[in-house]
Amino acid sequence: MRKKIDANALDIMDRVVAIKRVTKVVKGGRTMSFSALVVVGDGNGHVGYGLGKAAETTEAIRKGREDAKKNMIFVERNEDDSVYHRHVGHFGASNVVLKPAPAGTGIIAGSSVRAVMELAGIKNIVTKCIGSRTKHNVVAAAFDGLKNLKTPEQVARLRGKTVDELTAQ
Numbered sequence: 001m002r003k004k005i006d007a008n009a010l011d012i013m014d015r016v017v018a019i020k021r022v023t024k025v026v027k028g029g030r031t032m033s034f035s036a037l038v039v040v041g042d043g044n045g046h047v048g049y050g051l052g053k054a055a056e057t058t059e060a061i062r063k064g065r066e067d068a069k070k071n072m073i074f075v076e077r078n079e080d081d082s083v084y085h086r087h088v089g090h091f092g093a094s095n096v097v098l099k100p101a102p103a104g105t106g107i108i109a110g111s112s113v114r115a116v117m118e119l120a121g122i123k124n125i126v127t128k129c130i131g132s133r134t135k136h137n138v139v140a141a142a143f144d145g146l147k148n149l150k151t152p153e154q155v156a157r158l159r160g161k162t163v164d165e166l167t168a169q
Contacts, residue, residue: 041119089145
């Protein structure tokens with residue numbers, strides 16, 4: 001069970017991943033509006049993403065930021081500021097492979113996944129996007145991968161062992 005994160009207590013940074021102009025065809029013609037995909041995080045494990053839609057870009061970004069603050073998660077990192085194990089996140093037709101990397105590697109990722117990793121505070125990781133490269137789906141797949149990562153302590157608890165017993169094998 002994940003606990004609720006209070007986004008107002010954190011020092012939040014945000015990054016706009018994509019802004020699209022969308023059109024709705026109605027009886028009187030076409031109505032133009034904007035859709036903004038925004039990622040927020042504190043660079044220390046807390047990260048979230050949201051989608052905002054409005055008639056103006058600034059309003060769409062504001063709405064996306066508010067939505068992202070509501071959907072924040074906490075990401076556990078190891079001593080190298082990387083993930084603990086390899087994992088594949090899925091969303092729609094997009095898959096994102098997250099692989100741990102040693103210190104000094106940096107973030108090897110595309111623009112959408114890079115924004116998520118930087119704002120999550122992950123400094124060393126190798127990622128690969130497989131399947132659809134739609135920015136919204138790729139960001140959601142990266143979040144799915146980060147959400148389902150497990151620490152060695154969590155794995156040991158699930159198996160009814162200690163961390164030392166797991167690493168000795």
